[in-house]
Amino acid sequence: MENGRTHFPFPYQPYSIQEQFMQALYGALDQGKVGIFESPTGTGKSLSLICGALSWLTDYEEKRRQEAAALLQEGEAALSTPTAQSSITSSSAEPDWITDFVQKKAERDLVSKLKEEELKRKKREERLEMIRNNIQLKYTMKRKSCEDDEALKLLKLSKEEQTEELGGEEDEELIIAEYDSDDESKSKSMFHGAEDDDDDLVEEHVTKIYYCSRTHSQLAQFVHEVQKSPFSKDISLVTLGSRQNLCINEEVRRLGSIQRINDRCMEMQKNKHGEKKPHPEEGVKRKRGPAKTACPYNKVSALQQMRDEVLGTVHDIEQLLKLGKETHSCPYYATRLAIPPAQLVVLPYQMVLHEATRKAAGVQLKGQVVIIDEAHNLSDTLSCIYSAELTGAQLCRAHSQLAQYADRYKSRLKAKNLMYIKQILFVIEGLVRVLGGKVGQNPQSQTNQTGTNMFTINNFLFKAQIDNINLFKVLQKYFEKSMISRKLGGFVEKYAGSGVSLHTQSKENRRTEGLSRYLQTLQSNAQVSSADPQGSVETEKVLSASPMMQVEGFFMALTTSNTDGRVLLHKEGTLSESSIKFLLLNPAVHFAQVLKECRAVIIAGGTMQPVSDFKQELLFSAGVAEERITEFSCGHVIPAENILPLVLCSGPSGQELDFTFQNRDSPHMMDETGRILSNICNVVPGGVVCFFPSYEYSRRIISHWEASGVLARLANKKKVFQEPKKANQLEQVLSEFSRCIQRCALDSSGLNGALLFSVVGGKMSEGINFSDELGRCVVMVGMPYPNIKSPELQEKMSYLDKHLPHSGGRSPGQALIENLCMKAVNQSIGRAIRHRGDYSSIVLCDRRYSRPATLSKLPTWIRDRTSTCTTFGPAFSALRKFFLEKKKTQG
Numbered sequence: 001m002e003n004g005r006t007h008f009p010f011p012y013q014p015y016s017i018q019e020q021f022m023q024a025l026y027g028a029l030d031q032g033k034v035g036i037f038e039s040p041t042g043t044g045k046s047l048s049l050i051c052g053a054l055s056w057l058t059d060y061e062e063k064r065r066q067e068a069a070a071l072l073q074e075g076e077a078a079l080s081t082p083t084a085q086s087s088i089t090s091s092s093a094e095p096d097w098i099t100d101f102v103q104k105k106a107e108r109d110l111v112s113k114l115k116e117e118e119l120k121r122k123k124r125e126e127r128l129e130m131i132r133n134n135i136q137l138k139y140t141m142k143r144k145s146c147e148d149d150e151a152l153k154l155l156k157l158s159k160e161e162q163t164e165e166l167g168g169e170e171d172e173e174l175i176i177a178e179y180d181s182d183d184e185s186k187s188k189s190m191f192h193g194a195e196d197d198d199d200d201l202v203e204e205h206v207t208k209i210y211y212c213s214r215t216h217s218q219l220a221q222f223v224h225e226v227q228k229s230p231f232s233k234d235i236s237l238v239t240l241g242s243r244q245n246l247c248i249n250e251e252v253r254r255l256g257s258i259q260r261i262n263d264r265c266m267e268m269q270k271n272k273h274g275e276k277k278p279h280p281e282e283g284v285k286r287k288r289g290p291a292k293t294a295c296p297y298n299k300v301s302a303l304q305q306m307r308d309e310v311l312g313t314v315h316d317i318e319q320l321l322k323l324g325k326e327t328h329s330c331p332y333y334a335t336r337l338a339i340p341p342a343q344l345v346v347l348p349y350q351m352v353l354h355e356a357t358r359k360a361a362g363v364q365l366k367g368q369v370v371i372i373d374e375a376h377n378l379s380d381t382l383s384c385i386y387s388a389e390l391t392g393a394q395l396c397r398a399h400s401q402l403a404q405y406a407d408r409y410k411s412r413l414k415a416k417n418l419m420y421i422k423q424i425l426f427v428i429e430g431l432v433r434v435l436g437g438k439v440g441q442n443p444q445s446q447t448n449q450t451g452t453n454m455f456t457i458n459n460f461l462f463k464a465q466i467d468n469i470n471l472f473k474v475l476q477k478y479f480e481k482s483m484i485s486r487k488l489g490g491f492v493e494k495y496a497g498s499g500v501s502l503h504t505q506s507k508e509n510r511r512t513e514g515l516s517r518y519l520q521t522l523q524s525n526a527q528v529s530s531a532d533p534q535g536s537v538e539t540e541k542v543l544s545a546s547p548m549m550q551v552e553g554f555f556m557a558l559t560t561s562n563t564d565g566r567v568l569l570h571k572e573g574t575l576s577e578s579s580i581k582f583l584l585l586n587p588a589v590h591f592a593q594v595l596k597e598c599r600a601v602i603i604a605g606g607t608m609q610p611v612s613d614f615k616q617e618l619l620f621s622a623g624v625a626e627e628r629i630t631e632f633s634c635g636h637v638i639p640a641e642n643i644l645p646l647v648l649c650s651g652p653s654g655q656e657l658d659f660t661f662q663n664r665d666s667p668h669m670m671d672e673t674g675r676i677l678s679n680i681c682n683v684v685p686g687g688v689v690c691f692f693p694s695y696e697y698s699r700r701i702i703s704h705w706e707a708s709g710v711l712a713r714l715a716n717k718k719k720v721f722q723e724p725k726k727a728n729q730l731e732q733v734l735s736e737f738s739r740c741i742q743r744c745a746l747d748s749s750g751l752n753g754a755l756l757f758s759v760v761g762g763k764m765s766e767g768i769n770f771s772d773e774l775g776r777c778v779v780m781v782g783m784p785y786p787n788i789k790s791p792e793l794q795e796k797m798s799y800l801d802k803h804l805p806h807s808g809g810r811s812p813g814q815a816l817i818e819n820l821c822m823k824a825v826n827q828s829i830g831r832a833i834r835h836r837g838d839y840s841s842i843v844l845c846d847r848r849y850s851r852p853a854t855l856s857k858l859p860t861w862i863r864d865r866t867s868t869c870t871t872f873g874p875a876f877s878a879l880r881k882f883f884l885e886k887k888k889t890q891g
Helices: 016-030 045-080 082-090 096-125 127-132 135-155 169-174 184-197 216-228 258-274 300-312 317-327 331-337 349-353 355-361 375-385 392-412 415-434 457-463 471-482 484-498 512-531 533-544 547-557 588-597 611-622 667-683 695-708 710-717 727-746 791-803 812-829 872-889
Strands: 034-038 209-213 237-239 344-348 369-372 388-391 446-456 565-574 579-584 600-605 629-633 643-648 687-692 719-722 754-759 777-781 840-845 867-869
Touching (some): 016 034, 034 611, 209 216, 216 237, 258 484, 300 317, 349 588, 375 600, 375 812, 392 415, 446 457, 471 484, 471 547, 484 547, 579 791, 611 812, 643 872, 667 687, 667 695, 667 777, 667 840, 687 695, 777 812, 812 840
Parallel strands (some): 237 344, 369 600, 687 754
Antiparallel strands (some): 565 579
């Protein structure tokens, strides 16, 4: 086929739909397309992505090698031909010495150009050997050291020495250096000079594929598939993660929260590059706290050794942690050093989709390929990544901390620093005012104001009376360069841990009393939490989250275009519980950069329906032309007789199933649902998973069943389990659910498996496999429509109605509601069929599922096999017949 292959390396004989998938993928990558690929779970999507994409990458690199070699040969042949020599000289009437000079220069330039591609090719081929002896690693570390030194320069004291006052030189790392944003040339030199000088020392990125997914478990599963593939020995792969996932320093890991781990790690890097040995006579005098330590796992030679190992063999995160401990090397920094030469980089969504995170991780997208898997919620993911929320309590803490910081060090800070700090304080005061409070007020005091209001960004800035502040300048030129958020976090953590009181006798510093009380509260709470772990939740929230980091994120959000975002103001009655939330209405504005920079982008998922709305909201709005988009959708590999999807319009007693908001709390409706489940449990072996539309409805209907005796009757048929409220209990519930089904299959207890109550959009509706006996039937109770009264949803609908074209007799806002509902349904019912030999039934309990427009949003492989039953009898007979036949064929 043109621009493609007909044969792909594969660990076994691929299904025909897998071959079609790989051919379509290969063509999309070769032509630089934006591809939307839909392949149901259980059809080998991951292996198809791996083998199709890596086949293209192998062919692409080989093609470049051949082109470079051919160009080099042609050039050398041309230079060695006498006619070529004479053609250069004969065209010139200049003196001999000039023509000589021009000829030699032309020869050098041509040879240099021809050899450039050849050198790159050799570099790629000898990559692993070069890594082991690569002097660029030394330069990379040198550059890292230079960058850290630049950061230290920002933290140096002003010229006036203040060694006698409270908070002497031991606070040096907390002070912001002289800052002058108005002097652009000076600013550029100050922050970027060393970087510009060393640009030629940065290791070049080879052509690579970035694969990203939602969770670390999904990434680990993908890496395991790569290890099983024919490319496992030839591909250089690196898995990226956060410090929280990759740190092996127990002292740092014990800190728990990601923010505290990041801060401590950065402090250790600074100690490594900025540590100065004190004068012997000054050592005792200056030591006022615990000695600063550098991380023992961040040594150049150890990082180099681990990078070699990472690139030489495919590792998942667990294996990286083990390797890091064996080599006494930091997996976090070693994996980042491995990015430039790696051919396949596996990483979470945020590292690709969030620009600041992308830059910090060293991810370069220019000319590369990005594959986004599990992308059915891509639009929501982008919106969440770029949204921000602040509570009144966070604002009060941030203001208190920054005010005390400025008071403590005001004689050691330059005027420009103090000016920007005052501007930040002014903005925070405006945000507090708009919530109905004032700075210095007890956050728990009543404001006597409740309600929710939506504002455009500009209107919100006017209401908060901060429209005269250049937020972009404050954010870009001060927050980013001065690192005030990080320093403020270190300032609070340092004194909260050491017990140093910030209270002074100066009248000017009376505001320090507030911070003293705040820090003392943290200390007392920390002491209580050691005795009472249950009471430490709020303390952990306070200690783990830097409020100024949250403020900085909110400032960044407010620099969004006035059209693309909104600010939701929610007043709860107390300042502490009130909040301000930024909503991103147009995720395409941030996705556009990824689409523009990359050679090709592949958006893949088990179900991507409805594709038309997805394209409109995320691709067309980002400026992608229709001709650049390609689509591929395949059916399932399971035989048609292995799935039984049913739409149930009424229950055993004839009660119509209409779980609208007005009807679903009816006792008759709840009782009928119990009868349906009871009948299903009579004929379905193994596991039955029942999904409710929300946690609140799940609680209400189960409470009703407990009172009416329905739950006890169900428990006599199958052991009943419920989705846990806490995520850390999920694994235990699933294990017990699985063990119960296995036991029931072996003993004669009278129980016929287990029944699991879950929630759409909850912990079990995505990423959990109910394969084989764990999920012989999935029951969907009602339709999980989002809350139409939500201000966020109403604003999103209004935005879509205004900016997207209307089609099919419905507005884009109405389509959004239906799409959100059916995407959630599709994810939940797809939990059961996980491989070719699996079989399951799907029961959709609501007459609204029978509507043609709703049925059309089911995955094709389910929709084409769905039967609608207006009465319960035919549905029950179909279920009984289905499982009797399976029992016979399965032996």
